[in-house]
Amino acid sequence: MSRARAAWDTAWLQPVLVVLVALLGGLFVSDFQKVTLALWVIYGLVALSLDLVWGRAGIFSFGQTAFFGVAAYSYGVIGINLSPNTGETVTALIGGVAVAALLAAALGYFMFYGKVGDVYVAIITLAVTLVLLQVITSTAGPQYHIGNAQLGGYNGMTNIPSMEFGYPGHPGDQMSQPDTYTFAVLLAGLAFLGVRMFLASSFGRVITAIRENELRTELLGYDVRRAKVIVFTLGGAIAGLAGGAYAGWGSFMNPAPFSLPAAALIVIYVLVGGKGSLVGAFIGAVTVEWLSTVLGGILPNSTTLVVGAILIGVVLLVPGGLTPLIGNVLTRAFPRPAPPRRQAPSGAGFGAAGRGRELQTLGLVKMFGGLKAVDSISLDFPAGQLHCLIGPNGAGKSTFFNLLVGQYRPTEGKILLEGRPIARLLPHQRAQRGIGIKLQVPSIYRELSVQENVWLAAFAKRSSTRQAEEAVDRILTRIGLVGRANDSAGDLSHGEQQWLEMGMIVASSPEVILLDEPTAGMTHEETMRTVELVRSLAETATVVVVEHDMEFVQRLDAPVTVLHEGRILAQGRLAEIRLDDRVLDVYLGRTFRASGN
Amino acid sequence: MDQALIIVISVLTSVATLLLISVGLAVIFGLMRVINLAHGEFLMLGAYAVLVATRNGISVWIAIPLAGVSVGIFGLVVERLLIRPLYGRILDTLLATWGLSLVLVQAVSIVFGPATNGIGTPLGSVHVGGYSFSQYSLVLITMALITLTAVYLLFTRTRYGVMARAAIQNPAMARALGIDTARMNMLTFGIGSGLAGLAGALLAPVAGVVPSFGQAYIAQAFMTVIVGGPDVITGTSAAAGLLGSSYSLVSYLTTPFIGQAALLLIAIVLLRILPRGLSGNWRTYL
Numbered sequence: 001m002s003r004a005r006a007a008w009d010t011a012w013l014q015p016v017l018v019v020l021v022a023l024l025g026g027l028f029v030s031d032f033q034k035v036t037l038a039l040w041v042i043y044g045l046v047a048l049s050l051d052l053v054w055g056r057a058g059i060f061s062f063g064q065t066a067f068f069g070v071a072a073y074s075y076g077v078i079g080i081n082l083s084p085n086t087g088e089t090v091t092a093l094i095g096g097v098a099v100a101a102l103l104a105a106a107l108g109y110f111m112f113y114g115k116v117g118d119v120y121v122a123i124i125t126l127a128v129t130l131v132l133l134q135v136i137t138s139t140a141g142p143q144y145h146i147g148n149a150q151l152g153g154y155n156g157m158t159n160i161p162s163m164e165f166g167y168p169g170h171p172g173d174q175m176s177q178p179d180t181y182t183f184a185v186l187l188a189g190l191a192f193l194g195v196r197m198f199l200a201s202s203f204g205r206v207i208t209a210i211r212e213n214e215l216r217t218e219l220l221g222y223d224v225r226r227a228k229v230i231v232f233t234l235g236g237a238i239a240g241l242a243g244g245a246y247a248g249w250g251s252f253m254n255p256a257p258f259s260l261p262a263a264a265l266i267v268i269y270v271l272v273g274g275k276g277s278l279v280g281a282f283i284g285a286v287t288v289e290w291l292s293t294v295l296g297g298i299l300p301n302s303t304t305l306v307v308g309a310i311l312i313g314v315v316l317l318v319p320g321g322l323t324p325l326i327g328n329v330l331t332r333a334f335p336r337p338a339p340p341r342r343q344a345p346s347g348a349g350f351g352a353a354g355r356g357r358e359l360q361t362l363g364l365v366k367m368f369g370g371l372k373a374v375d376s377i378s379l380d381f382p383a384g385q386l387h388c389l390i391g392p393n394g395a396g397k398s399t400f401f402n403l404l405v406g407q408y409r410p411t412e413g414k415i416l417l418e419g420r421p422i423a424r425l426l427p428h429q430r431a432q433r434g435i436g437i438k439l440q441v442p443s444i445y446r447e448l449s450v451q452e453n454v455w456l457a458a459f460a461k462r463s464s465t466r467q468a469e470e471a472v473d474r475i476l477t478r479i480g481l482v483g484r485a486n487d488s489a490g491d492l493s494h495g496e497q498q499w500l501e502m503g504m505i506v507a508s509s510p511e512v513i514l515l516d517e518p519t520a521g522m523t524h525e526e527t528m529r530t531v532e533l534v535r536s537l538a539e540t541a542t543v544v545v546v547e548h549d550m551e552f553v554q555r556l557d558a559p560v561t562v563l564h565e566g567r568i569l570a571q572g573r574l575a576e577i578r579l580d581d582r583v584l585d586v587y588l589g590r591t592f593r594a595s596g597n
Numbered sequence: 598m599d600q601a602l603i604i605v606i607s608v609l610t611s612v613a614t615l616l617l618i619s620v621g622l623a624v625i626f627g628l629m630r631v632i633n634l635a636h637g638e639f640l641m642l643g644a645y646a647v648l649v650a651t652r653n654g655i656s657v658w659i660a661i662p663l664a665g666v667s668v669g670i671f672g673l674v675v676e677r678l679l680i681r682p683l684y685g686r687i688l689d690t691l692l693a694t695w696g697l698s699l700v701l702v703q704a705v706s707i708v709f710g711p712a713t714n715g716i717g718t719p720l721g722s723v724h725v726g727g728y729s730f731s732q733y734s735l736v737l738i739t740m741a742l743i744t745l746t747a748v749y750l751l752f753t754r755t756r757y758g759v760m761a762r763a764a765i766q767n768p769a770m771a772r773a774l775g776i777d778t779a780r781m782n783m784l785t786f787g788i789g790s791g792l793a794g795l796a797g798a799l800l801a802p803v804a805g806v807v808p809s810f811g812q813a814y815i816a817q818a819f820m821t822v823i824v825g826g827p828d829v830i831t832g833t834s835a836a837a838g839l840l841g842s843s844y845s846l847v848s849y850l851t852t853p854f855i856g857q858a859a860l861l862l863i864a865i866v867l868l869r870i871l872p873r874g875l876s877g878n879w880r881t882y883l
Contacts, residue, residue: 114869127816305703311696315689
């Protein structure tokens with residue numbers, strides 16, 4: 001059994017161990033200490049939510065404390081209104097989680113479907129947190145109440161019921177603060193387990209893929225926007241769980257969690273515990289809180305000052321967070337989940353898909369300001385054929401390619417895949433309709449292993465783990481990288497990376513394959529091997545190659561279209577085109593016919 | 598009619614306020630792509646500078662420009678110590694300036710105390726029919742216009758402006774052309790900080806001077822610059838116009854808090870529709 005398989009099977013192990021240790025530890029501390037420890041565990045839970053969203057999915061969010069706060073207030077409102085009648089606060093806890101998750105989902109929808117950049121996500125979540133702070137602090141007046149719950153503004157909401165598990169007519173005992181420790185530990189353990197399971201699932205691998213290379217993931221046909229919203233919502237729900245537990249623990253809630261220092265603390269927990277290390281979230285929270293209790297005795301009223309100084313210090317002096325200082329023990333003990341590996345059968349070719357589909361462009365135009373980069377190009381790429389696009393620099397090849405890919409929207413004109421218009425589809429939607437895309441610069445997951453790379457591509461189309469695994473083996477054999485299956489993709493040579501990427505495209509069984517300068521940066525020998533690879537792609541798909549290297553184009557022996565100044569200059573076999581004076585003029589930079597005049 | 602005039606002035610004041618608090622950020626975040634989360638605290642320092650100066654008998658009209666200059670110098674120091682090692686590491690810059698913001702808030706509240714300090718609003722009020730407005734609003738509106746024009750001219754019409762933009766857009770090339778990019782960036786950051794200080798100083802008489810002064814503005818400032826988009830000055834102006842007037846009108850019709858929420862909501866929805874900001878498809882330069 002491989003290391004990866006083991007990690008997948010034992011996702012439950014660490015959470016269970018941590019919970020057992022925490023519960024056992026609880027037997028040896030005083031009730032007073034338990035009250036504090038419960039709080040630290042709850043903070044750890046918020047840190048876990050940020051670690052999932054930031055450390056694992058790569059989305060930096062200021063909003064975790066806001067989700068925490070919103071859930072805590074919701075717990076308060078629901079608990080105060082319902083628990084006298086129902087005798088339980090479970091609905092309040094669930095309600096809090098639901099409100100936080102909904103808020104996160106709504107926010108995530110606007111941010112990720114709006115495709116705002118990482119930095120903007122940070123700022124939008126910051127803005128939302130600060131606006132919530134202002135709104136909630138302005139609710140001090142007696143007119144601000146929901147049912148029996150006074151919001152209380154700056155003074156906070158009081159008389160929030162503690163956790164209780166009764167039912168109507170039989171109110172449960174309100175949980176004492178020391179007992180909340182056990183409850184918080186169990187809750188945190190469940191969330192921790194849930195997050196680990198989530199990350200070890202196929203969807204979790206897609207999350208990792210997005211963090212490592214968002215563009216490639218999109219080109220493979222994954223809906224990056226949806227995945228981000230899902231993980232962000234999950235993060236919001238976990239922060240909400242912590243918020244509900246917090247309100248039940250303290251029977252009190254005020255606007256402080258919406259403030260910037262509170263949000264900063266969560267980031268510090270994660271940095272101290274090690275970004276991406278889930279158990280580190282709890283370790284970080286407990287360490288920092290313990291330290292600040294100690295420091296608070298020495299320097300009263302300066303907690304914020306210390307927090308700020310730590311933040312600056314960590315960033316300037318220990319950019320990788322504190323984990324490297326503590327040692328790589330944590331990350332080594334909790335390896336990133338990897339796709340399972342099976343024995344490789346040999347000899348099989350690429351999985352035979354269809355025969356390819358026809359791709360057409362009709363009067364395609366792309367303007368950049370006043371410049372017509374592509375000037376009404378109508379081209380027909382018949383099903384199952386190989387086709388080359390050449391042209392000097394500035395001919396409009398890249399723009400045309402990007403229009404096919406979906407990176408640009410055409411100003412005018414149509415793109416038809418088997419007669420259906422696709423010009424308005426996003427790249428991942430085109431990928432789902434069977435277009436495989438290879439950009440010029442190798443776009444692979446450098447930090448993931450070679451087989452993980454191919455697996456992600458295969459899974460994009462199959463959504464069945466088993467089928468994906470089988471495809472991985474077949475393709476690795478075909479691109480000659482079986483021996484390097486477990487190496488990091490970033491360690492491959494440049495040529496091998498290009499092959500890997502082509503393998504990834506094949507893994508998604510496309511009907512149409514678009515290749516942008518597949519031999520860029522390759523040695524002569526690698527280029528010659530690529531010829532065969534590209535020709536074999538054309539056995540099962542329509543292939544369009546944009547290329548510079550004339551020898552490569554000649555070896556491909558396919559119909560060629562020459563672009564110049566955004567228009568089609570010539571079409572035909574390379575041998576014929578070579579005799580075309582206009583093409584020679586363009587390529588040799590002659591404005592006049594040189595010879596014979 | 599009188600009421601309409603009052604509304605117009607109140608809308609213009611909101612727009613001017615947004616412009617003032619955003620223009621420094623437009624330089625630092627919009628132009629330099631440095632996320633300065635301590636921007637709010639730079640505003641706050643400007644406000645405290647005016648407070649200290651007026652307490653020492655300096656006229657508020659001298660104190661305000663003085664505050665801008667002081668915060669500008671402070672910005673130079675921050676750039677040298679904190680920002681320079683972190684160019685190209687956007688998230689680290691964000692975290693470090695966040696730390697700076699926390700430190701500044703706490704330090705100021707230790708030195709000056711956490712309470713609100715008032716500075717009397719200079720100039721009186723103008724009465725129009727049954728309504729009145731503060732003459733100082735007109736000062737804010739005028740200053741916003743002057744600042745905006747000055748910054749636009751500085752970055753488009755001066756040698757410094759061209760060199761500064763070159764240093765940001767293509768540092769390697771700029772260095773090859775003999776531009777000292779490190780010095781340029783330091784200067785540009787200083788100018789952005791100075792603009793923040795000036796804004797804080799101008800707002801000090803109308804807003805209470807408290808350590809949390811910046812928190813009230815930072816979110817709006819960032820949203821304005823983001824909604825503004827790539828053409829930093831014109832985009833930010835347009836965004837300030839749009840967001841400021843919606844804030845002002847919604848506040849007028851309901852309460853300022855709903856106005857705040859409306860501002861944020863409009864900004865987020867706008868970004869969903871125009872992900873590159875208002876100026877995303879414009880063809881101006883700044």
